[in-house]
Amino acid sequence: MRPAARRALFGAVLAxxxxxxxxxxxxxxxxxxxxxxxxxxxxxxxxxxxxSAEFRTALENTLVISLSATLLATALxxxxxxxIHFLRFPGRRALQALLYLPxxxxxxxxxxxxxxxxVATHLTLGRVSVILAHVSFQISFVALVVGGRLxxxxxxxxxxxxxxxxxxxxxxxxxxxxxxxxxxxAGAVVAATxxxxxxxxxxxxxxxxxxxxxxxIYAMVKRGVTPDVNALATLLLVFTIGVSLLALRGVGRPNxxxxxx
Amino acid sequence: MSGPPLxxxxxxxxxxGTHEAVRGVTEAFQAGEYVCILxxxxxxxxxxxxxxxxxxxxxxxxxxxxxxxLIAVPPERRNVNLVFQxxxxxxxxxxxxxxxxxxxxxRVAAADRARRADAALALVDLPATGDRFPQQLSxxxxxxxxxxxxxxxxxxxxLLDEPLSALDRGLRQQMQAELRRIQRNVGITxxxxxxxxxxxxxxxxxVAVMHxxxxxxxxxxxxxxxxxxxxxxxxxxxxxNVIPRPRLAPWLGPSGAGDGVTLVRPERIGxxxxxxxxxxxxxxxxxxxxxxxxxxxxxxxxxxxxxVHVPAAAAAGLTDGAAVWLxxxxxxxxxxxxxxx
Amino acid sequence: xxxxxxxRLVAATVGPxxxxxxxxxxxxxxxxxxxxxxPAAPGGGVGPGFTLEQLGRLWNVDYLRIVGRSARLxxxxxxxxxxxxxPVAWAIARLERxxxxxxxxxxxxxSWINLLIKNYAWITILRREGLVNTALTGLGVTSEPLPLLxxxxxxxxxxxxxxxxxxxxxxxxxxxxxxxxxxxxxxxxxxxxxxxxxxIVWPQSLAGVAAGCTFVFVLAFGSFVxxxxxxxxxxxxxxxxxxxQILQVRNWPLGAALSVALTVVVVAAIGGALLLANRxxxxxxx
Ligand SMILES: Nc1ncnc2c1ncn2[C@@H]1O[C@H](COP(=O)(O)OP(=O)(O)OP(=O)(O)O)[C@@H](O)[C@H]1O
Ligand SMILES: [Mg+2]
Numbered sequence: 083m084r085p086a087a088r089r090a091l092f093g094a095v096l097a098x099x100x101x102x103x104x105x106x107x108x109x110x111x112x113x114x115x116x117x118x119x120x121x122x123x124x125x126x127x128x129x130x131x132x133x134s135a136e137f138r139t140a141l142e143n144t145l146v147i148s149l150s151a152t153l154l155a156t157a158l159x160x161x162x163x164x165x166i167h168f169l170r171f172p173g174r175r176a177l178q179a180l181l182y183l184p185x186x187x188x189x190x191x192x193x194x195x196x197x198x199x200x201v202a203t204h205l206t207l208g209r210v211s212v213i214l215a216h217v218s219f220q221i222s223f224v225a226l227v228v229g230g231r232l233x234x235x236x237x238x239x240x241x242x243x244x245x246x247x248x249x250x251x252x253x254x255x256x257x258x259x260x261x262x263x264x265x266x267x268a269g270a271v272v273a274a275t276x277x278x279x280x281x282x283x284x285x286x287x288x289x290x291x292x293x294x295x296x297x298x299i300y301a302m303v304k305r306g307v308t309p310d311v312n313a314l315a316t317l318l319l320v321f322t323i324g325v326s327l328l329a330l331r332g333v334g335r336p337n338x339x340x341x342x343x
Numbered sequence: 344m345s346g347p348p349l350x351x352x353x354x355x356x357x358x359x360g361t362h363e364a365v366r367g368v369t370e371a372f373q374a375g376e377y378v379c380i381l382x383x384x385x386x387x388x389x390x391x392x393x394x395x396x397x398x399x400x401x402x403x404x405x406x407x408x409x410x411x412x413l414i415a416v417p418p419e420r421r422n423v424n425l426v427f428q429x430x431x432x433x434x435x436x437x438x439x440x441x442x443x444x445x446x447x448x449x450r451v452a453a454a455d456r457a458r459r460a461d462a463a464l465a466l467v468d469l470p471a472t473g474d475r476f477p478q479q480l481s482x483x484x485x486x487x488x489x490x491x492x493x494x495x496x497x498x499x500x501x502l503l504d505e506p507l508s509a510l511d512r513g514l515r516q517q518m519q520a521e522l523r524r525i526q527r528n529v530g531i532t533x534x535x536x537x538x539x540x541x542x543x544x545x546x547x548x549x550v551a552v553m554h555x556x557x558x559x560x561x562x563x564x565x566x567x568x569x570x571x572x573x574x575x576x577x578x579x580x581x582x583x584n585v586i587p588r589p590r591l592a593p594w595l596g597p598s599g600a601g602d603g604v605t606l607v608r609p610e611r612i613g614x615x616x617x618x619x620x621x622x623x624x625x626x627x628x629x630x631x632x633x634x635x636x637x638x639x640x641x642x643x644x645x646x647x648x649x650x651v652h653v654p655a656a657a658a659a660g661l662t663d664g665a666a667v668w669l670x671x672x673x674x675x676x677x678x679x680x681x682x683x684x
Numbered sequence: 685x686x687x688x689x690x691x692r693l694v695a696a697t698v699g700p701x702x703x704x705x706x707x708x709x710x711x712x713x714x715x716x717x718x719x720x721x722x723p724a725a726p727g728g729g730v731g732p733g734f735t736l737e738q739l740g741r742l743w744n745v746d747y748l749r750i751v752g753r754s755a756r757l758x759x760x761x762x763x764x765x766x767x768x769x770x771p772v773a774w775a776i777a778r779l780e781r782x783x784x785x786x787x788x789x790x791x792x793x794x795s796w797i798n799l800l801i802k803n804y805a806w807i808t809i810l811r812r813e814g815l816v817n818t819a820l821t822g823l824g825v826t827s828e829p830l831p832l833l834x835x836x837x838x839x840x841x842x843x844x845x846x847x848x849x850x851x852x853x854x855x856x857x858x859x860x861x862x863x864x865x866x867x868x869x870x871x872x873x874x875x876x877x878x879x880x881x882x883x884i885v886w887p888q889s890l891a892g893v894a895a896g897c898t899f900v901f902v903l904a905f906g907s908f909v910x911x912x913x914x915x916x917x918x919x920x921x922x923x924x925x926x927x928x929q930i931l932q933v934r935n936w937p938l939g940a941a942l943s944v945a946l947t948v949v950v951v952a953a954i955g956g957a958l959l960l961a962n963r964x965x966x967x968x969x970x
Binding site: 083088091092095096098099100102103105106109118158159161162164165166169171177180183184186187188189190191192194195196197198199202214215217218221225250275279281282286296299300303307311312315318319322323326 | 808
Binding site: 236238239241242243244245246247248249252256257260261 | 396397398417418419420424425427429431432433434435444445448449492493496
């Protein structure tokens with residue numbers, strides 16, 4: 083491909099991908115409720131957003147839900163990956179295959195299933211039901227990321243630790259977890275962004291009380307295009323891109339022992 | 344050596360599926376011995392060490408340490424330690440933390456740990472590296488850390504799986520001397536696996552030659568080298584001339600000849616560029632190779648192609664195509680048993 | 685004794701997550717399947733008994749039209765995404781390695797942006813008072829604003845925009861593995877650029893193309909947000925129909941039956957792609 087053609091191609095795709103998003107960001111600073119024309123720079127949409135009780139509740143819900151769900155999913159997913167990697171047991175292959183299902187299952191189907199379960203068991207919809215729902219799709223991602231990190235883990239390290247007198251728990255705590263910590267962190271970040279971003283499953287399982295930021299956005303968008311949606315969208319955008327970039331740097335960076343992560 | 348054995352293997356076997364990696368090893372090891380297990384790649388050396396360390400369960404037989412069977416004891420509770428071929432140093436721990444790891448697992452108090460770790464690092468000649476991470480060490484230094492990490496626990500037996508194979512030649516020879524010195528110093532039984540015959544002969548009190556999952560001969564380096572029991576051992580340890588006995592008649596006379604296969608070591612064959620007295624046979628030098636201290640000559644004589652080693656200083660006149668006289672004494676001819684498959 | 689110990693270790697590591705996935709992933713799906721085979725209760729919800737009635741109702745013309753639209757829009761979106769992603773992936777893969785990182789990052793970043801935001805962005809552009817219509821009327825190209833939003837076209841644009849990275853990355857990964865020497869060798873042997881592409885590049889990128897197409901088709905076919913925000917009533921897809929049946933009509937059995945149908949299509953698409961990939965793999969090693 084000639085450089086000129088390549089530049090034109092990159093430019094066109096870049097415009098297609100980023101222009102719409104840029105419009106949202108730019109209009110979140112436009113000092114007019116309706117006009118498309120630029121009326122001057124303002125932060126008032128952000129101020130009114132931050133002042134709104136609904137936004138604060140949604141933010142609080144999002145933080146509580148994604149933190150709890152991520153902690154739980156990271157613990158469960160890491161243990162799962164470690165068990166699958168180091169132990170041989172009946173059903174291991176099936177379990178490995180099962181891990182991919184929540185990744186490929188359409189959100190709407192998981193949402194319907196979880197709601198059906200909650201209704202059938204009379205579980206009150208709220209933060210708890212959403213946390214459980216998020217964990218159910220996060221576990222897979224954590225286990226797959228951590229499992230990837232374990233691929234290169236030398237079995238001889240485990241054997242060396244046992245040879246030196248470490249029981250299973252000590253091997254896990256002192257050798258395996260510290261060595262794969264970058265992988266656990268990466269898995270946790272993936273899980274957290276999935277939780278913060280999730281709309282559909284939360285929408286089905288949250289009930290009235292536990293609306294999150296994506297649910298706020300959805301409700302506002304359904305009511306029409308307003309500058310505060312732009313502001314909220316911009317905030318969420320900055321947050322997820324920021325966290326993901328940080329995570330990417332963390333994964334690519336050599337850890338303190340000088341070995342590339 | 345006498346006294347009750349420290350470590351005893353009784354008919355130990357291990358198969359993986361249909362493949363028999365170890366096929367019934369019976370041997371006793373005494374306290375304070377340095378034993379090298381010598382064998383070609385794939386003969387089951389690593390498997391044997393892993394059986395003793397507890398990472399594999401024997402399919403048959405028993406392993407006893409100080410009279411107690413180890414079969415039901417998990418690796419973390421066996422009083423033996425393993426130096427891994429790739430060292431398996433914990434990358435996230437400093438050298439000191441690596442060395443202290445085993446003591447920590449045995450709940451030794453911190454002050455005691457530090458003292459013993461210092462002593463172990465001094466023993467392997469590695470003071471003042473304690474705060475570094477394994478990645479910041481050279482190959483030889485890592486090797487020493489691995490030895491210190493195992494020795495600091497004062498195991499009854501130290502198992503070493505090809506500990507020097509990752510080092511280059513010069514360093515390997517230096518570390519051989521170091522290992523021997525350390526072993527003398529601590530008096531712990533070393534079981535050292537290697538496929539390098541020079542290493543085995545120079546280091547060990549006893550050498551066990553392993554082939555296809557069995558010990559085919561166990562003895563002092565001198566016994567193994569000078570009195571190999573079979574052709575297999577003879578050819579594995581050192582350069583060999585393996586000759587059917589009847590073909591030696593030109594040297595030994597019809598009475599000295601008989602049945603079977605014999606071994607004559609290349610340095611045991613007398614060679615001269617002039618006629619010698621006694622029963623010397625004339626031959627032709629086909630090829631010579633210079634090795635510094637010795638010269639290797641390939642000589643055609645009496646229908647045999649013989650390898651002969653001569654000290655370089657005595658090799659004058661041994662040029663390609665030259666006529667030479669060879670002498671073989673009856674006491675240098677070793678009878679070999681036929682190998683069992 | 686050793687075996688018993690191992691059993692405890694397995695229970696302690698794998699047990700909690702396996703139990704969790706059983707209760708909160710497998711059981712919910714089983715409930716959906718059971719509901720799909722149950723009659724609808726008059727007041728909404730599920731009645732007792734077993735029936736194939738709901739599965740039969742899936743063949744209703746209105747539903748079939750929605751399922752057909754889902755397949756059509758997902759297929760069109762997949763092909764368009766492929767048409768955009770392939771040349772871009774090729775252009776990136778032919779760059780020097782250290783110059784590939786920035787374009788790759790630029791492509792990956794949008795996949796971290798919330799789907800709602802990406803789709804909402806297109807509303808601001810496509811609606812009656814949006815950027816495109818304002819520009820068109822302002823320039824006098826049209827006198828009336830065009831109906832751009834709430835069309836199938838808007839849905840396709842939204843899907844392509846949302847899922848482009850999922851097509852681009854696997855294709856890039858496949859193209860990146862092709863040895864440059866292979867292409868040079870083909871040129872050296874007299875192949876024109878067109879033939880090099882057909883005979884060398886395209887066959888070796890097929891696995892990436894298949895993976896990308898599977899990702900995009902599966903995501904698009906089961907989507908809810910994009911058709912909901914950009915398609916309206918005229919762009920309704922199967923995900924919207926399910927949501928509508930469950931949350932508005934409260935016809936659980938029908939919603940469940942539709943969910944099962946959606947799952948079957950998704951699993952079939954993925955299974956088919958895996959099968960093809962396996963066969964291609966074997967064809968290469970054989
Ligand atoms: N876990 C295992 N499963 C199946 N076969 C094995 C296993 N471990 C070892 N083997 C086989 O057993 C035989 C002996 O292996 P072992 O590692 O003990 O050889 P070795 O003498 O240490 O060789 P090397 O000098 O190459 O290290 C080999 O044929 C090997 O393939
Ligand atoms: Mg080995």
